[in-house]
Amino acid sequence: MTTGAYPAANRRRTDYGMLYVAPTVLLLILLLYGPAVSGFWQSLFRLDGADAGAFVGLDVYGKVLAEPGFGKVVLSTTLFVVGSVIGTVGLGLAIALYVNSLEEATARILQIGVIIPWAISSVVGALLFRWFYMSDLGLFQGMLRGFGLPAFDPMSTQAGAMTALILSAVWKKLGFAVILLLSGLKAIPHDYYEAARIDGAGAFARFREITVPMLTGPLLISSVVLGIADLNTVELPLIVTGGGPLDSTTTVALSIYQKAFSQYDLQRAITLAIITFLVNIVLVGLYVRSVRGQSE
Amino acid sequence: MNTGKGLCGLVAAALLCALAPATLQAAQTTIRMWTFFNPEGTTVREKALAKVIANFEAKNPDIRVRTEQQVWDQMTQKFLAASRAGKAPDVIWVNSDLLGTVIQANALADISGAFTPEDMKDLDNELVRSASDGGKVYGVGQSYMIFGLIARNKFLQEAGVDPEAIRTWDDLDAAAKKLTVGSGNDVRRWGLCQDLGMTKIDPGILLAHLLTGEGAPAFDKTGRAHWSDARGVAGIQRTARLIEAGSSPREGLNWTNDEMYDQFSAGRCAMITGASVRISGLQQATGDEDIIFIPYPSDTPGMPSRQAMSNWTTSVWEGSKNKDAAAKLVASMVSPEADEVWVTTGGTLPARTSTAAGLTDFLGQKSHRFMAAATEYIRTSGWVPPFGADISGYRDDMNRAIQQVVMNGAAPEKALQEAEQAYNARHGY
Amino acid sequence: MSAAMSRKLRSRLSLIAFSAFILIFNLGPILWGILGSLRPREEIMRFPPQPLPSSLSLEHYAAIAESGFLGxxxxxxxxxxxxxxxxLVAGSIAAYALDRLRFAxxxxxxxxxxxxxxxxxxxxxLIVPSxxxxxxxxxxxxxxxxxxxxIAYNLPTAVWVLKGALGGLSRELDEAAAIDGAGRLRTLFxxxxxxxxxxxGAAALFxxxxxxxxxxxxxxxVDNPDLRPVQVSIYQNMGYFGRDWGPLLAAATLAILPIIAAFLVFGRLLIAGLTKGAVKG
Known part of the structure; x- marks a missing residue:
């Protein structure tokens, strides 16, 4: 829409556009899409064994999808991704609304505090999360015991382990959601609230009538970006729960890792990675739509 | 003009500088080696490796060794990929559990030429044999280890448990019970901790049962699994009973081996089902040198259970352009001198019979007693997968069966059947 | 008067409660890890956990300094x-084209x-195929x-953030620059x-x-030890022979410092940078 506002200048020298995006496109195709396409190509051939190099086509795809545990992996992944997104965005929204009401200097300090877990490496973050919260050698459980509360062991039940895994994702990515939502909140002009106040709208009405509709874009974008990140994270399930007990927290990303580095079945690992990549593409479609929706 | 000339001079100088070291090195061969050790590292094993390499380079001035440290759990898979791409290093460390997988990929060279018959006799053991086929030798190893029971002797003494007296499985149950401090929700120390999670785990009581006594082997010659028999059922029941009795933690159902070692370091476990190779690290982490190694008991009188042993086999890549120099390096890493460095500086188990014999005093010291015990256990009861068999991932499947029984009350036989089928199906049997 | 006082008190209390939540929930594990890096080796894993170490020790920092962490x-x-x-350079030019130009x-x-x-x-x-x-x-x-x-991993985010910001700038600016005879790239930069x-700032931070x-x-x-990045160096303390918690935590702690520094420098810009159209005025 907006590009149409300046048609004369834009129609002049249209060849510039491709030239300007060329470095970016080249880098992305060569280094980001290239490996994915090459991975797909490699997955069509037998990687090892006596008949290495033979064309197998989509054979392995069928085998991977028909594996007995695959349904459970899909279910665990869905639970994990949906639970983490709802938890992260929900808690992130609450924090963003609160921080938005604070004065600038205080808000800035709290923002940095909130975002640090997101900004540290996933491996270290996952190790520290498990140790601090989930292990009886960590301070959190030590404090609970100090208050006379019973020790808890989330890891040895299936529901408990999934909860622990979701909490670890919420902990790790909360700051990212807060930042996105806070920028969304800041973009809402103050006059809207003033006008509503003059019209006699209460705090809740203002939230429902102004904040929620104006925040739809950021909420959608952060949900999709977080969902994609959760879908692809291997460090959290690998370190926080190890996929257990009884595969209850084996997400598809962990399953790829296990196939490659514990079962030494690279063929199936790559195949499953490509399948996951296709699911990513579907989510990206959603994402593109939400970005478009927001910019209108 | 002037700037142009200056620039030319600069380029020439830079070229000269770049060429100078190259001409100096022209007569030298550089051997690339992949290992998970950092030769600049500060752990005792890393210092031992640095020393062994330095000695090798001093003796072979025409050969340089470039150690390219890798992340250990990705190293083998990456080596296989690099081998396919023609870019693998000259020397590779392969965990013996994966040796079959790597040998099947035809990625390793025969290095028998670098050893004399006396060497081979001195080095001989199950693992060297499993890396050899028809006179060809695909690697020799170091960092030998075997799985067993690891215990804080202090806690055993406090509870009046004699490690020598843990001979039968019932003895182990009784000792674990005696060693447990507290009960129910308030256990301060468990008698025996087990890592029964789903990734990064050590084999334990179940495998000990499956390898011991009458019956078909747990894995046949091709690597196919046979687990759902009376021995397997007994093993699972033993594991489960320890948890039900409260002397082994339920949390263990989701512990990696690292979690178990951390709990042991914290004094939360009197005994664990662990790997002998971890003991020197545990001595440091607890500040207690009196950590002992106990073989798995068995119900065969006078014999411990058999248990898996492994090592890191050092091999030469089939596509290496410097096979002779590389084989020389591999041989020198298990030379009598190097083996002594590995044992005395690095705290690893001796690879040569002669080293063990020459270091009896050293191995008799309190903080090294575990090495003597583990070496003996390897000799009498070490188990190695059949030559060339791919048994990757079996530990995860076994623990899944244990979890089915403990958490869902499944019948042990059925759980083992399912695990065995899953494993066999994955390996294409 | 007293109503205003109690409101002020309430907001003060809620701020304290919120800060405590952040401190414990978000930062607890990290502070616990930093504290662990300063403990003597045999005190890192303890039961029950000891909130404070018996003595502070820099041994783990000395160990990692020797073993290639700094490189x-x-x-x-x-x-x-x-x-x-x-x-930023490639991304801003691409963002400009995607926001301002029409092309096939x-x-x-x-x-x-x-x-x-x-x-x-x-x-x-897809790391092995890669x-x-x-x-x-x-x-x-x-x-x-x-x-x-x-660059390839982070370029998309940079383009996305920069395109959002450029979209918030009035096209009259381009017009005025064009009248002054400025070319496109000069207008952009x-x-x-x-x-x-x-x-x-936000894109740089990401x-x-x-x-x-x-x-x-x-x-x-990369295989050459001289090319190794910092996260791999941290991970190497979780080797085949187990996690060496002391050096692991010391390395992880040092690795957080540049992140915190980056946030102190650019963090101020983060929210404003992501707020689409905030600069529209």
Missing amino acids: AARNSLIYAAITVVVA GKAVVMFLVIAGIPLASGAAA YLYMTSLGLSDTPWVLPLVY EILLPLCKPAI CFVGAWNEFVAGSVL
């Missing part, structure tokens, strides 16, 4: 700096950029491979980008954090 940290600083510069294939380029964001986060799954691919290009184990890969400082924290590509694509 790896320097490598990663260089990688991250290159990533930031290249991603624009929709495809836009999709490549946006789909690149999740693809970068899922790139780890290794083979990079090897066939002759890039594996060269000094350029990691900077190039990190001299007029538009200086008005997008917050977005540049790129820096992304490049600094990357682990999987760093562990597979």
